[in-house]
Amino acid sequence: MKAFVCTEYGLPEVMQLREIEKPTPKGNEVLIRVYATTVTSADSRIRKADPFPVRFFYGLLRPKKNTVLGCELAGEIEAVGKNVTLFKAGDRVFGGTGMGFGGNAEYVCLPEEGAIAIKPVNIPYEEAAALTFGATTSLIFLRDKGNIQSGQKVLIYGASGALGTAAVQLAKYFGAEVTGVCSTANLGLVKSLGADETIDYTKEDFTKSGKSYDIVFDTVGKSPFSGCLRSLKHNGIYLRAVHIDLYSIFRGLWASATSSKKVIGGVAMERAEDLRFLASLVEAGAFKPVIDRRYPFEQIAEAHRYVDTGHKQGNVVIALFN
CATH class of the missing domain: 3.40.50.720 (NAD(P)-binding Rossmann-like Domain)
Incomplete structure (x- = not known):
């Protein structure tokens, strides 16, 4: 499968499109075909290692893990592990990958008990992808x-x-x-x-x-x-x-x-119940994700460049499949 890989810290050009192995879901995981993902300020900070303490978590000199960025996504479940009971193949979902990242790829595996919820019926995948972070x-x-x-x-x-x-x-x-x-x-x-x-x-x-x-x-x-x-x-x-x-x-x-x-201060970890709450607000017309710009998958580096300006309105979305 195709994925954007960050193998060193630096400018947006460090984001490289590579062919990597398609994941296989474990017993408690679902395999999601990603239709849309985003580039967030969190992705930008990891890519730049700014602030410096980022390096203590992801690699002192260069990223040593989680080299596929992207912390939110929307898509369709293609397969489920043998122990999964909450979702089935064909479910349209959105969710977050948390500190594990990995959303800037054609496929991703997530645990069924993770931050995953059924996509609101009244918004497209691109908007649903921007409903997590x-x-x-x-x-x-x-x-x-x-x-x-x-x-x-x-x-x-x-x-x-x-x-x-x-x-x-x-x-x-x-x-x-x-x-x-x-x-x-x-x-x-x-x-x-x-x-x-x-x-x-x-x-x-x-x-x-x-x-x-x-x-x-x-x-x-x-x-x-x-x-x-x-x-x-x-x-x-x-x-x-x-x-x-x-x-x-x-x-x-x-x-x-x-x-x-x-x-x-502190951190805010995505939870499935919060995603379901937000989905209910969207379906009731009480909330709508704001999309600033949309980029095709091949232009993730350009999306990073725009996010780096610090002047985006709402979210920057990446479309993978039409």
């Missing part, structure tokens, strides 16, 4: 880590990216009053997703407006730490989906220990 991360941060409540004031920093576009929609679904922070070009998009207020960070510093929020959710790791804390109400929560250095982690721990405000 950003949406589940934002869901887990807002609902589980932030305990979002109806009527709260929530600010989404980086509201136009994969996490941000999902976070705006989810926060509105949970009944919050949402403020989205983004650049000038993305104000219309964020407003169209349901944001009650939008702030152009190139023209206005929200931390100096005098307004306060129950939750500030930084989806991109670029919000001003001290300013965000000042912008929180008493017992407010500062959610950080991206911790890029140890200093910011210890700073968050100190702030949480010495004030009424909490700084919460």
Whole structure:
């Protein structure tokens, strides 16, 4: 089968299209023919080994494992292992590969108990492929880590990216009053997703407006730490989906220990129940994955180049089979 392999760290050109062995499902696995996958900020960070600690997990000098990137996908189950009971051949599914990656290939095997769910009937594979990474991360941060409540004031920093576009929609679904922070070009998009207020960070510093929020959710790791804390109400929560250095982690721990405000980071692991919840929202018309650009499989390097700009709106999707 064809797959894009990353055998060294560097620019998008390190992504090489190779012929590798097609996987065979183990007893508890399903074999998925991938119709669509994505290139996310996580893929970009692994490819660049940025931040540096990436190398401690994937190889100090070059990637030594998980050389096929891609953490979300949608497709059709082609075969199942002998012990599989939750799915059958022919099921149309979407899901995430987690830290194992491997989605940028024609086929992938995943455990049936993993992050897999039946694809929503009212969206195509390309949109379903973009329903895992950003949406589940934002869901887990807002609902589980932030305990979002109806009527709260929530600010989404980086509201136009994969996490941000999902976070705006989810926060509105949970009944919050949402403020989205983004650049000038993305104000219309964020407003169209349901944001009650939008702030152009190139023209206005929200931390100096005098307004306060129950939750500030930084989806991109670029919000001003001290300013965000000042912008929180008493017992407010500062959610950080991206911790890029140890200093910011210890700073968050100190702030949480010495004030009424909490700084919460960590990871968000995809779960099947979360995917099923998101699928139900999609089928009810309460959520829609935002697609910025679509690329054919052979142009994954070009997709990486675009993601590297840091200015994508929502998700970048890769189509494998028509």
